[in-house]
Amino acid sequence: MTTEPFDDAPDFEPDEISDRSLLTAQTRSAQIEAQLEVDPSQFRVLTGDRPTGRLHMGHYLATLRNRVRLQDLGVETMILVADYQVITDRDEIGSIADRVRDVVTDYLAVGIDPARSTVFAHSAVPALNQLMLPFLSLVTDSELRRNPTVKAEHDATGGRPMSGLLLTYPVHQAADILFCKANLVPVGKDQLPHLEQTRVVARRFNDRYAGGRQVFPSPDALLAESVNVLGVDGTKMSKSKGNTIDLAMTEDETAKQIKRAVTDSNRTITYDLDNRPEVASLLRMAATLSDRDPVAIADEIGDGGGGGLKRLVTEVVNEHLRPIRQRRRELEADPGYVASVLAEGNARANEIADATLAEVREAMGMVYSAS
Template identity: 60%
Template sequence: MPPTVPNVLTGDRPTGPLHLGHYFGSLANRVRLQREGADLFVLIADYQVLTDRDVAERLTEYTEGLVADYLAAGIDPGRVTIFQHSAVPALNQLMLPFLALVSVAELSRNPTVKEEIAASRQAAVSGLMFTYPVHQAADILFCKADLVPVGKDQLPHQEITRTIARRFNERYGPVFPVPEALLSDTPVLLGLDGRRKMSKSRGNAVPLAAGPDETARLIRRARTDADRRITYEPETRPEVSNLVRIAALCQDRDPRAIAEEVGDGGAAALKKVVTESVNEFLRPIRARRSELGRDLPREVLKRGNERANAVADRTLAQVREAMGTVSP
């Protein structure tokens, strides 16, 4: 069982602005865990941007934008450690012994890796992408995380982390907890196309930093269907039901009640409700973001990187001692 006050590791790749899917899938969980007193580490996985692309474009801009989104969403840097992967060298040193604990066959069977490889449309797969779950294991285990908030699509990665922790402890002695996955109430939010997961790269998302007019424009483009009567039937009417669900999440209400209220109003009325719901929900987040100074995200990262390095160096020293690789 995890301790009363657990260590928690979560994070994002800096590939663009965070959106509603991130908020309901992970950010809301982070704010709740922070409120409950968890020792929360939030990783900006900048090295991992290279898993599915040749270069990491606009990396500084996206990294600082992530920090701004975190702060606007309610993450308190005085209680949470926000840090960059590239600023913590010990994370990459942990990868070497971890790679020795998993086989090529185990990595190649990972369904999440298979999906990411297919989505990348690359002619050849880099070793970085292939070993992505081991990178993630180092990110999780360096701070001895007990809980890892993830979406359902990340559970195979999480299982490899658990395997590595168990095998290290069996081979060298107890160093790492075996972390548990923590699914949010909304593990996957579909995008405005109603068919695929909300994603920055698919152009089907509503960014948290989007203004009211941009939000309205994006929602107007959302897909619906030919039936004027609005109902909440996710299996048979995914596009309409997803819009209903977005409004319901923003209003913290049952989606069926939202659908009943719109009734025969059709797609135009539904999109109006969704737009108003999203804009009202994002209003305080936008206000907090606009008040952030330009230098604050950099200061937050500097402090977070310093703490993460201290924790990672301590863990790496324990790993070396357990493995018998401490220099005389």
């Protein structure tokens, strides 16, 4: 693969994405999709999750399926289990080892192939994290404080002092992406500011420390179609709210959870994103998993009401997840294999990170010999 940036790749301010810049990113993303069909070997993707709990339907629809698609196309894929980022905004991290194991198990169950994708953990790759030091010298505190995620997380604390790790979260993400010289990052449009901060870090490092030589690429965004689904309580699907449909749930647990789902009193089911978001979310979930039109599903249910909708969604979800859950049970029965996948991925990530750090030290004139 090549880590050269695309000549026509747009540069954005890291804290603000204009409509014009978003359109440019969408256009570039469409061009990349076409290139993926022709020569996927020119790309290296970095993606991942914080191990805050088992993965759920929101993760599956928004990211997991796309990762498997990219892997199957032949794109070199690096998947990060961001265990260090769990402590970014939390005092208690619980049984982090169990959570990491659960996430890796979910990855393998949905189709991530360790022979084609590298699965690794933050804390197991020291050289990745060491890149934070030179990268921090390339950004200002005002740039970090303007980052939308940092602002949102800080606002959510109710005035609680911000941790240094939360403030530097965008730089940590830049290290995640650049340590392996990823040139493509699947993101939603709300994550574009993070990616633009990474582009700024890469450009400034190349200019300031490498004399204009390209040590790091400027990664592009691969903007996927949004398939966000609501939790069963009608708010964003989140493990902390207990409103998720976990990939690891049994069929009975899934049925009970979907039965709790918020709908409305209108017995005629219609697909109306603006006026009936909870109903629309359930329809969209069923449509995406069954490769159908949500309007057609709504017409099929007709005046069956919320009960009819929930029964159909339950059937579709359980049918789609059945082979994934079977694979997950097999993996749970073989924890040694799951551990070996992570160990091998960590070893591979360390090879890459060590080589990148050596190149960084050379560029910065920090290689010292005994002579």
